[in-house]
Amino acid sequence: MKLRIFELPPIGTNAYLLIDEEEGNAALFDAPYGASDEVDRQLERFNAKLEGVWLTHGHWDHILDVHRFNAKDVPVWAHEADSFLIQHPESMMDYMIPGIQLHPGKIDRFAEEGSVLTILGHEVEVRHVPGHSQGSVAYVFGNGGFVISGDVVFAGSVGRTDLPGCDHETLMRSIRTQILTLDDSFVIYPGHGPRTTVAHERALNPFLQGFGRYGTR
Numbered sequence: 001m002k003l004r005i006f007e008l009p010p011i012g013t014n015a016y017l018l019i020d021e022e023e024g025n026a027a028l029f030d031a032p033y034g035a036s037d038e039v040d041r042q043l044e045r046f047n048a049k050l051e052g053v054w055l056t057h058g059h060w061d062h063i064l065d066v067h068r069f070n071a072k073d074v075p076v077w078a079h080e081a082d083s084f085l086i087q088h089p090e091s092m093m094d095y096m097i098p099g100i101q102l103h104p105g106k107i108d109r110f111a112e113e114g115s116v117l118t119i120l121g122h123e124v125e126v127r128h129v130p131g132h133s134q135g136s137v138a139y140v141f142g143n144g145g146f147v148i149s150g151d152v153v154f155a156g157s158v159g160r161t162d163l164p165g166c167d168h169e170t171l172m173r174s175i176r177t178q179i180l181t182l183d184d185s186f187v188i189y190p191g192h193g194p195r196t197t198v199a200h201e202r203a204l205n206p207f208l209q210g211f212g213r214y215g216t217r
Contacts, residue, residue: 001120001144004042005189008032010097013061014191016148019046020120027119028053028069029139029148030191031076032061033100036068050074051120054111056150056191057136058082059163060092066105075108077117079128082135083107095163111137127178131171132159138178146187153179153188155196158207175208 004017013032017039020026026048028039043050053069055062055078063086066076078086085092089102111117113128117139125140129152136159138149151159153175161168179188184199201208 001122002046006032006035006038008034008038010100011061012192014189014193016189017042018120019048021046021048023121024048025051025120027051030054030056030062030150031065031069033064035065036072052077054078054117054119054139054148055082055086055107056138056148057133058085059133059151060085060089060096060100060102062150062191063089063105064100064102067103070106076106077109077111078107079112079135079137080107080110081130082133085133085135111139113137129171129174129178131161131167131169131174133163134165136174140182145183145185146189147179147182148189149179149191151191153201153205153208154190154193155188155201156205158205159191172207180208 002019006015008015015032015035016029018027024047026043031053052075069076086105086107111126115126117124122141122143127138127140129136129138132151136150136152138147140147159171161171180202182198186198188196
């Protein structure tokens with residue numbers, strides 16, 4: 001399985017494309033501006049078909065191309081709590097870059113807490129990690145040893161909580177109970193910036209100092 005990472009405009013939002021060359025399938029996580037074109041190029045290169053789009057949350061920079069995947073009849077997954085943001089992106093205009101064209105998106109299926117999805121033949125656990133948004137989720141690839149975490153935790157930082165629907169205490173609880181409970185070796189693929197590991201963030205992230213293994217102090 002190949003992983004392609006795209007850092008896309010306008011604020012360097014990561015989109016992750018997993019490709020199974022043998023089966024000719026692919027899966028996309030988050031849909032920033034330009035994701036549709038990047039994915040089309042990769043699908044042509046590897047002669048693959050896009051199986052679905054899995055959103056980590058509904059903030060504007062992660063969903064700008066959702067409508068384009070809707071138009072292609074590609075199933076889009078997201079947590080129900082972020083439905084309003086995805087269906088009504090204009091509700092976020094007060095805290096986004098002016099001049100960006102917005103299009104409503106459609107969620108086809110809900111990514112629910114504790115559910116185990118089959119994505120490209122792999123079992124993927126959905127973990128609800130609210131705080132940065134009410135419907136933030138992390139997708140845990142247990143056999144692959146990595147998690148696609150959205151804007152919950154970054155290399156050396158955590159998601160912002162000064163936006164509507166955000167809450168710092170809720171975010172920290174999500175990180176403690178849903179991210180730091182993963183094995184130290186797990187690779188974290190965040191919504192912005194470089195990849196990191198659970199062990200690295202537990203040891204060096206200034207927001208997470210004092211939390212031991214399993215999220216305890």
